[in-house]
Amino acid sequence: MKTLLYKNTKISYSDSGQGTAIVLLHGFLENKKMWKDYVALFSEKHQVITIDLLGHGESDSLGYVHSMEENANVVQEILKHLKIEKATIVGHSMGGYVGLAFAELFPKNINKLVLLNSTSKADSHEKKINRNRAIKAVKQNYVNFVSLAIGNLFSENNRTRLTEEIEEAKIQALKTPLQGIVASLEGMKIRKDRESLLRKNLFPVLLILGKKDPVLNYEESISQIENTTAKLVSFDDGHMSQIENKEELKTILLDFFK
Numbered sequence: 001m002k003t004l005l006y007k008n009t010k011i012s013y014s015d016s017g018q019g020t021a022i023v024l025l026h027g028f029l030e031n032k033k034m035w036k037d038y039v040a041l042f043s044e045k046h047q048v049i050t051i052d053l054l055g056h057g058e059s060d061s062l063g064y065v066h067s068m069e070e071n072a073n074v075v076q077e078i079l080k081h082l083k084i085e086k087a088t089i090v091g092h093s094m095g096g097y098v099g100l101a102f103a104e105l106f107p108k109n110i111n112k113l114v115l116l117n118s119t120s121k122a123d124s125h126e127k128k129i130n131r132n133r134a135i136k137a138v139k140q141n142y143v144n145f146v147s148l149a150i151g152n153l154f155s156e157n158n159r160t161r162l163t164e165e166i167e168e169a170k171i172q173a174l175k176t177p178l179q180g181i182v183a184s185l186e187g188m189k190i191r192k193d194r195e196s197l198l199r200k201n202l203f204p205v206l207l208i209l210g211k212k213d214p215v216l217n218y219e220e221s222i223s224q225i226e227n228t229t230a231k232l233v234s235f236d237d238g239h240m241s242q243i244e245n246k247e248e249l250k251t252i253l254l255d256f257f258k
Contacts, residue, residue, distance in 0.1 A: 013051045024048065029149060041254070045257075072098050089113050103197060104197055121195060132189075153215065154238045204230075209235070211237070212237055213238050214238060231256075
């Protein structure tokens with residue numbers, strides 16, 4: 001485990017391999033361990049960095065709101081520390097929100113961006129209400145909230161097919177402290193709409209979606225890349241493409257990194 005201090009807060013990250021830099025950013029209730037199989041493959045030809053975002057995994061929390069911009073600053077600090085000038089960012093769900101914030105704040109430092117089961121759109125009014133409900137629910141029953149939240153990310157047919165993988169995802173999610181969960185929900189709730197960033201076509205973008213994603217509406221998500229140069233890959237599964245479509249995803253990402 002490698003660590004870096006950001007605003008007196010411990011940030012945990014890993015750094016493997018050599019070559020062009022790839023940064024893998026996990027989603028809400030996840031941590032850098034979810035990328036283990038991907039790191040093993042990608043680090044054969046690339047320098048691969050994984051980061052525990054604020055309040056997740058082995059990184060500490062920083063206050064009561066973890067904004068996407070604050071997380072993007074953490075990513076930039078690690079890249080500076082590793083003397084990396086440009087990186088391709090792969091962000092799953094919340095990690096994609098952080099990737100977009102990074103691209104806006106540090107446009108000269110981004111090579112390519114992968115939005116994996118993620119969106120450049122801000123939370124709707126309804127979603128903001130749901131975030132508030134989630135904050136209330138996790139404070140009332142932490143274990144129940146986390147277990148339900150993870151299970152509901154997979155498409156229905158995969159909930160029986162991938163029982164072991166779902167159980168492991170729950171074990172990792174339960175390592176996320178209450179403060180980290182609440183601060184991230186608050187941060188996602190207030191995040192900016194960054195659709196205009198995709199429309200500028202400043203760097204290559206790959207959008208990967210699940211047609212049966214219980215979190216992101218598929219048709220709505222596609223609309224964000226209309227009239228852009230972004231590429232789209234669609235799977236017939238849920239929100240957890242990195243688990244539900246692991247082998248296909250590895251091939252797709254390696255091709256995009258070229």
